[in-house]
Amino acid sequence: MANIHETSSYSIRDISLAETGRKNIAFSITELPVLTIIKRRFEQEKPLKGIRVGMALHITTETAYLVDTLVAGGASVAICSCNPLSTQDDSSAYLAKEGVQVFGYKGENKEDYYRFIEKVIAFKPQVTVDDGCDLVKTLHEKHPELLKGMIGGSEETTTGVRRLQAMAKAGQLKYPMIAVNDNFTKHLFDNYYGTGQSAIDGVIRASNILFAGRIVVVVGYGDCGKGVATRAKGLGAQVIVTEVDEKRGLQAVMDGFRVMPMLEAAKLGEVFITVTGNKNVVSMDAIRLMKNSVILANAGHFDNEIDVHGLEKNASEIEEMRPLFKRFRIGTKDVYLCGEGRLVNLACAEGHPSSVLDMSFAGQALAVEYLVKNKGKLAPGVVHLPEEIDNNIARLKLESMGVKIDHLSPEQNAYLNEWQEGT
Ligand code: ADE
Numbered sequence: 301m302a303n304i305h306e307t308s309s310y311s312i313r314d315i316s317l318a319e320t321g322r323k324n325i326a327f328s329i330t331e332l333p334v335l336t337i338i339k340r341r342f343e344q345e346k347p348l349k350g351i352r353v354g355m356a357l358h359i360t361t362e363t364a365y366l367v368d369t370l371v372a373g374g375a376s377v378a379i380c381s382c383n384p385l386s387t388q389d390d391s392s393a394y395l396a397k398e399g400v401q402v403f404g405y406k407g408e409n410k411e412d413y414y415r416f417i418e419k420v421i422a423f424k425p426q427v428t429v430d431d432g433c434d435l436v437k438t439l440h441e442k443h444p445e446l447l448k449g450m451i452g453g454s455e456e457t458t459t460g461v462r463r464l465q466a467m468a469k470a471g472q473l474k475y476p477m478i479a480v481n482d483n484f485t486k487h488l489f490d491n492y493y494g495t496g497q498s499a500i501d502g503v504i505r506a507s508n509i510l511f512a513g514r515i516v517v518v519v520g521y522g523d524c525g526k527g528v529a530t531r532a533k534g535l536g537a538q539v540i541v542t543e544v545d546e547k548r549g550l551q552a553v554m555d556g557f558r559v560m561p562m563l564e565a566a567k568l569g570e571v572f573i574t575v576t577g578n579k580n581v582v583s584m585d586a587i588r589l590m591k592n593s594v595i596l597a598n599a600g601h602f603d604n605e606i607d608v609h610g611l612e613k614n615a616s617e618i619e620e621m622r623p624l625f626k627r628f629r630i631g632t633k634d635v636y637l638c639g640e641g642r643l644v645n646l647a648c649a650e651g652h653p654s655s656v657l658d659m660s661f662a663g664q665a666l667a668v669e670y671l672v673k674n675k676g677k678l679a680p681g682v683v684h685l686p687e688e689i690d691n692n693i694a695r696l697k698l699e700s701m702g703v704k705i706d707h708l709s710p711e712q713n714a715y716l717n718e719w720q721e722g723t
Contacts, residue, residue, distance in 0.1 A: 302407070302408065302409065302412065305396075309401045309402075310395075310396035310401065311402075311403045311404070311412070311415075312393055312396050312402060312403075312404065313389035313405040313406065315397065316393070317390040317393035317394075318393040318394045318396065321361070321364065321390035321391045321392075321394030321395075321397075322394050322397075324361045324388075324390060324391070325361050325368075328361045328362060329365065331653070331654035331655040332362065332365055332654050332655075332657070332658045332661075333696070333700035334658045334659060334662040334693060334696045334697050334700060335366065335658050335661050337696055338662055338666065339365075339368065339372050339665075342370075342372045342373030342374075342665070342669075343372045346374035347374070347669045347673070348370060348668060348669065348672055349374030350374060351374065351375045351426055351427060351668075351672055352425050352427070353370055353375045353376070353377045353378075353425055353426070353428075353429060353668060354378050354379075354420040354423055354424075354425025355378070355380070355420065355429040355430075356381070356382040356417060356429075356430050356431060356432070356434060356435035357381075357430075357431045357456065358382055358383055358386040358387070358431060358646055358651060359386070359391050359395070359402065359404045360387075360391050360650070360651050361388060361650075361654065362651075362652075362654050362657040362658075362661060363661075364394055364395050365661070366661040366664055367395060369661075369665050370665065370668060371398075371400065373669070377400050377401070378401035378423035378425065379395065379400065379402050379403070379404070380404050380413075380416035380417055380419060380420045380435075381404030381405075381413070381416065382434060382435070383432070383601075383643055383646060383647075384407065384410070384412075384642065385406060385407060385639060385642045385646065386643060386646035386647065386651065387405055387406045387408070388406070388650070389405055389406055392405065401419070403415075403420065417435055418438070418442075421435075421438065421442075425450075426449060426451045427451050427452055427453060427672065428452075428453035428454070429454050429456070429668065430455050430456065431457050431460060432456075432457055432459055432460045432601045432602070433459070433460040433463040433464060436453060436460075436467075436477070437467075440467070444474075447474040447475060450474070451475075451675050452475055452476040452478065452675075452678060453478070454478040454480045454664055454667040454668060455478070455479055455481060456481060456486075456664065457601050458487070458491070458522065458523075458577055459600065460481070460601070461479045461482065461682065462577065464477050465682055468680075468681045468682055473680055473681060473682070476679060476680055476681060477681070477682050477683065478667040478684065479682050480664055480667050480685070482684055483659075483660075483663045483689075483693070484694070485660075485662070485690050485693040485694050486659065487523050489656050489660070490652060490656050490657065490659065491523035491527065492523045492524070492526055492527035493527060494527070494657070495523075495524040495528060495575065495599055495645065496528050496530060496531040497527070497652070498645035498646075498650070498653065499524075499527075499528050499531075499573055499644055500532060500535065500573075501650075502597065502599070502639065502645040502646075502647065502648035502649040503571065503573065503595065503597045503644060504649075506597070506624055506625045506644065506648040507622070507625055507638065509571070509595065511536060511571075512537065513538070514536075514537045514570050515538045515540065515568055515569050515570045515571070516529075516537040516539050516540070516569065516570070516571045516572075517540045517566075517568070517569035517571070517573070518532065518539060518541050518557075519542050519562065519572060519573065519574040519575065519576055519581050519582065519605070520542070520576035520577070520581070521548040521549070521551065522548065522575065522576075524575040524599060525541070525548075525575040526551075528573050528575055529541055529552070533556075533557075540558045540559070540560060540569060541557040542559070542560065542561065542562045542565050543559060562581065562583075562586050563585065563586055566586040566587070566589040566590050567589050567590070569591075569594060570591065570593075571595045571597070572594065572606075573598070573599055573644070574596075574597070574606055575599045575600050576600055577600050577601060578600075578605065579602075579604040579605065580604065580605070580607055581606075582596060582606040583607050583610070584607050584611075587607065587611065587630060588631070590635065591633070592632075592633040592634060593635075594635055594636070595637075595638065596636065597637075597638040597648075598638075598639070598641050598643065599644050599645055600643070601643065603643075605641070606637070606641045608637065611628045611630070611635065611637060615629050615630055617629035624638065624648050625637075625648075626640070658700075659694075659697055662693045663685065666685065666693070670686075
């Protein structure tokens, strides 16, 4: 058993970190204006009164404020982590002190990871807020008796939405699930700017390398990959992109990046950052072709993008050089791995900056409210938040930044809804 603080309502690293957590959250609120507006409205209207919300999210400063927002709306919350290395121990201590049921500590083992999911399930949630789909998967597989009472759920990330879609396709998804990731104000900002900045922050904090002049291979050119490639280029790196999707590969070429298969990029790269949501995209075959002293990092949801087991099995030496930065001796070369191959931005840094999570978590809070308002009306399956809600998040964010935009005149509006007027 790890050295942690456990009671019947929390399992965390150290309750004495609560005050540090409070201060971090207090500062981040200045960066979370949209969520703050929602929290104030929730305090007045109590739209979640009496609702039990079970959450599996990265337990961070911003997540703690999302929990505060749901509690302000009248919900009671139990939360566990959605990744063994992403918990910020001061945030979980803050939540525990606030009386929220919270289960997670940085560095938790797989046994505790699933034990904590079971604790959230034991809370008998009526709404789930998940990031990666492990909570929803466990509920469906191990507790089918609870599915009937479920109002709905929301999912934060691309990987989780993909898994939900696979469940729905197989006829296995038993309650309505809002794909918050698909909000315009989520994936075009959180995935692009959030992952773009924080993944690089993670590699830098783990290794302290200079990006300028470095050959960086970005594996995957979805919203996250685009963000990482653009930010690496902005720091002066020479960026190579690898892809399996024709359209994305083409986009990367036209965005000015070199595009090539992984087994060619392997020979050239100095830093490899995976952002695909797929498994084994940096295989041992690729690793064997790499130069000496390459750095590997993953920014996708799960730790299966880089063949970490292959590294462990084939290494003649393994040494922790810096916290969460390991050297593997493979043949005559050294390969460095950040954050055990887990999400580098959260394992080695602090995840996305608050300002971008402001919109993602506004989407989460409004998704929970929408589910409760529409209790019994939504069919099981993957559903989307109405566009007006998404637009409203963007409007509030612009207002908070003091930015004004134009509005359609009645004439322009009518023009957009007719087809007769041409040249
Ligand atoms: N995902 C990425 N960064 C995060 C953060 N800081 N908090 C919660 N979820 C995240």
